[in-house]
Amino acid sequence: MAPERNERRRQNQVACHMCRARKLKCDQRKPCSSCTSRRWMRVRWKTGCRLLPDVPQYHQPKNTKRILLPPRDFALRVIDLYEEKLESAQQVMHIPTVRAKVQLLYEQSRGPRPGSQQGLIALLLAMSAHIGFWDTYQRNGLFQDVELAAKVSTVLAQQAMDAMNYARDSTTATMEAVQAATLLVFLEYHMEGFSMRLRLLQSTALAMARELRLHMIDAVQSKPIDLDQAAVIEIETGRKLWWYIACTDWLLAFDSGPTQGVYSVIPQQMRVKKPRNLNTDDFFTRDLDFERSNDAATPMAYYFLRIRLAEVCREAVDSMIMQQPEAVPYDKVYELDGKFCALTTSLPRFLQLDVGPETIKREFGDRGGSQIGLQRALANLMISVRRCKFHLPFLIRHKINPRYAFSRYACLESAQKLLEVRRVFLDDSSWQISSTLPLLGLYRFVFYAAMVLVMDLCINNPNDRTRLVEVRDAMQIVAETKSTNQTAWHFLHALRDVLSRHGISLPVENNSNVITPHQTRQEGTQSIPNDSISECRPMTGRSTDPVFDFSEFELLWPQNLVDDLFLDPHCWDGLINLDTRIM
Incomplete structure (x- = not known):
């Protein structure tokens, strides 16, 4: 008789569904470490969306991420507002294509499937966050009040990041996911400045763009044989998206901060033609190879200027950004400044600052409204602030080396241009973009x-009446925003403290109302009267030839302002310790 065999019962399956399907080790937690490290967590999509279809309900982990999909009418209204008000600031998508995809998203009978549509949902949420943030400055009836618009914008921005991260980790990269990351970079700058999150978003957008091989769109082996209308739109959108991301990379390398002097996009390693100058409807009404002239008033005008500006900034990074200013051949400074100036002189007529809105509307009709006004403001602001930043290291060295007088002039001219742009677009309501300017x-x-202006006043010429008036007017502008902008309050206080340390008084209407250094220190939060000029009180208690102490300027760089002002405290440590003398 055969011996009895001990039958072993089959052990119950305790691994989660994801680990069993992929033959991974499971620690039986909810969620397990394998799912957590790969971000396989349950995602609940509201507004009729379902859970991931291949994961049984009883295996769903407890840490559910909920992503709110806005109602259909709200979503379509967001797309319309974005196209009308903000598209010209970010040419990274083809709006009719996005609108059609969003409509299809909502028309699916069982709700959109996250496995195939998460990139599009991230893009829609990013656009909604943009409009919510913009609605805090210009009322459009989307939200009941400004406070609600600000809160909803913050929530939608976080939701867009969650959806974009899920799209990045769960599927192959999509064009919509890259567009969402690009929009979030723009929004993050205006919400928090040049933060670490912004740099991570930029890196994410660049990595996903390379995953889609956007940097090789026009390589010989990448060109399709037959191109229909949809393929042409996709290729052109890919070009716009890649060049926008590449230019952002170069501009971040030019600005101060952790990424200064370092960029990841090498021109020799990309095969991408520059986008064509087209209106949105040209794809449907023109031949496949049609292109408008460079001076045509299209939503692409600022986009092309941004490319040229980024290329100049990249050349400046290659030539001098990693060197001490004294070691830079000054002929190279002249050469690069000429390229910055050429950007301004070569602007199309409708982007030039001295052309009034009535002339623009008369020459360009309906296209001469807020979209052109927005592009004009952006173009002149971006050129001026980069030129100013380029010459800033030489501004404070003017006292010890007179050859830097040209840089001082260029830096001050650019700073004055920044204030002029604000005046032009805020004083003239016909541009219809005054409430949009904070978003820029x-x-x-x-x-x-x-x-x-304050630096030049304290270092180079404390008794310059013209500069005193300019500083007073600039600080008045800052004072007007301090009630709604915490950064403005801190910065205004720092500026006034620096002026008081140098014994500099700002001119007001009469001598009895002169703002003395003591009053400046005591009334750091009080706005400066913007009245007519009077004699300023002379400085007292100062030697005629002291060693200038730059340590006062440390007050100008509190950490919450470093990113906003394109300045890095480590870079400025060397500047504020210069042995500069007042002559």
Whole structure:
């Protein structure tokens, strides 16, 4: 008789569904470490969306991420507003294509499937966050009040980041996911400045763009044989998206901060033609190879200027950004400044600052409205602030080396141009973009201009009446925003403290109302009267030839302003310790 065999019962399956399907080790937690490290977590999509279809309900982990999909009417309204008000600031998508995809998203009978549509959902949420943030400055009836618009914008921005991260980790990269990351970079700058999150978003957008081989769109082996209308639109959108990301990379390398002097996009390693100058409807009404002239008033005008500006900034990075200013051949400074100036002189007529809105509307009709006004403001602001930043290291060295007089002039001219741009577009309501300017970071540009004027006043010529008036007016602009902008309050206080340390008084209407250094220190939060000029009180208690102490300028660089002003405290440590003398 055969011996009895001990039958072993089959052990119950305890691994989670994801680990069993992929033959991974599971620690039986909810969620397990394998799912957590790969970010395989349950995602609940509201507004009729379902859970991931291949994951049984009883295996779903507890840490659910909920992503709110806005109602259909709201989503379509967001797309319309974005196209009308903000598209010309970011040419990274073809709006009719996005609108059609979003409509299809909502028309699916069982709700959109996250496995195939998460990139599009991230893009829609990013656009919604943009409009919510913009609605805090210009009322459009989307939200009940400004406070609600600000809160919803913050929530939608975080939701867009969650959806974009899920799209990045769960599927192959999509064009919509790259577009969402690019829009979030723009929004993050205006919400938090040049933060670490912004740099991570930029790196994410660049990595996904390379995953899609956008940097090789026009390589010989990448060109399709037959091109229909949809293929042409996709290729052109890919070109716009890649060049926008590449230019952002070069501009970040030019600006101060952790990424200064370092960029990842090498021109020799990309095969991408520059986009064509087209209106949105040209894809449907023109031949496949049609292109408008460079001076045509299209939504692409600022986009092309941004490319040229980024190329000049990249050349400046290669030539001098990693060297000490004294070691830079000054002929190279002249050469690069000429390229910055050429950007301004070569602007199309409708982007030039001295052409009024009535002339623009008469020459370009309906196209001469807020979209052109927005491009004009952006073009002139971006050129001026980069030129100002380029010459800033030489501004404070003018006292010890007179050959830097040209840089001082160029730096001050650019700072004054920043204030002029603000005046033109805020004083003339016919441009219809005054409430949009905060979204462009205008107040950061004003802070930068005020800082440059104060530095020149304290270092080079404390008794210059013209400069005193310019500083007073610039600080008045900052004072007007301090009630709604915490950064403005801190920056205004720092500027006034620096002026008081140098015994500099700002001119007011009469001598009895002169703002003395003591009053400046005591009334750091009080706005400066913007009245007519009077004699300023002379400085007292100062030697005629002391060693100038730059340590006062440390007050100008508190950490919450470093990113906003394109300045890095480590870079400025060397500048504020210069042995500069007042002659």
